[in-house]
Amino acid sequence: MAAGIAVWQAVSAGSQAKSAREQAARAKESAAAAERQARAAEEQLALARQQYQSEQRARDEAEGPRFQVDQGVDQVSGERFAEIPIKLLAGTYLDTVIISAAGQPDVRGFVRRVGGHGANVRPSIMLTNLAPGAAHTVVLELEWNASSPVNLRLDFECHEGAGGTRTWNRSYSSLLVDSPQPPSIVRRVRR
Known part of the structure; x- marks a missing residue:
C-alpha cells in the first residue's frame, strides 16, 4: 500500500x-x-x-500675422533710397516686429527717412505695438549703382504681444518702381 x-x-x-x-x-x-x-x-x-x-x-500659424508689402519707390536724393509701405492686415497683436533685408548686395541698410544716411544706417528696424490695420513706411538706403529694377526681400521676425510668447517669421518682396519725376516746365516763347 x-x-x-x-x-x-x-x-x-x-x-x-x-x-x-x-x-x-x-x-x-x-x-x-x-x-x-x-x-x-x-x-x-x-x-x-x-x-x-x-x-x-x-x-x-493661422493666428500669426499677415502683412501687405506694396511696391516700393526708388528715390534719388543725394543717395539712392527705397520707401516701402507695409501694413499689418491680420493676425494677433504684435509687441515687436524686427524687419531686416540682410544679405542683399544692393542694400546698405535701414534709415529713418529719405536723405538720412551715413552713421544712421542699420541692418534692421524695429516696429512696436502693432495691431491689425497698422501701417508704416520703411526706408532703406541702396547702393548707388544698384541695377534697376530692384526687387527687395524683407524678412519679418514677429513677437506676439499682450504677454504671449509666440513668434512668427515672414518674408515678403517688394519690386521698386522709379520715383515719379516732377513735371518739366515748358516755356512758351512769344514771337
Whole structure:
C-alpha cells in the first residue's frame, strides 16, 4: 500500500508540475501580451502627441500675422533710397516686429527717412505695438549703382504681444518702381 501511495503521490506531483509549467507558460504569454499592449499604448500616445503638436502649430500659424508689402519707390536724393509701405492686415497683436533685408548686395541698410544716411544706417528696424490695420513706411538706403529694377526681400521676425510668447517669421518682396519725376516746365516763347 505504501508503494501505491508513493505512486499516487508521484503521479500527483507530476500532474502538479505539469499544471505549474502550463500556468507558467500562460503567465509568460500573458506578460508578453501585456508588454505588447503597453508598447501599442505608448505608440498611440506618441501619435496623439504628434497630432496635437501639429494641430497646435497649424493654429498658431493661422493666428500669426499677415502683412501687405506694396511696391516700393526708388528715390534719388543725394543717395539712392527705397520707401516701402507695409501694413499689418491680420493676425494677433504684435509687441515687436524686427524687419531686416540682410544679405542683399544692393542694400546698405535701414534709415529713418529719405536723405538720412551715413552713421544712421542699420541692418534692421524695429516696429512696436502693432495691431491689425497698422501701417508704416520703411526706408532703406541702396547702393548707388544698384541695377534697376530692384526687387527687395524683407524678412519679418514677429513677437506676439499682450504677454504671449509666440513668434512668427515672414518674408515678403517688394519690386521698386522709379520715383515719379516732377513735371518739366515748358516755356512758351512769344514771337
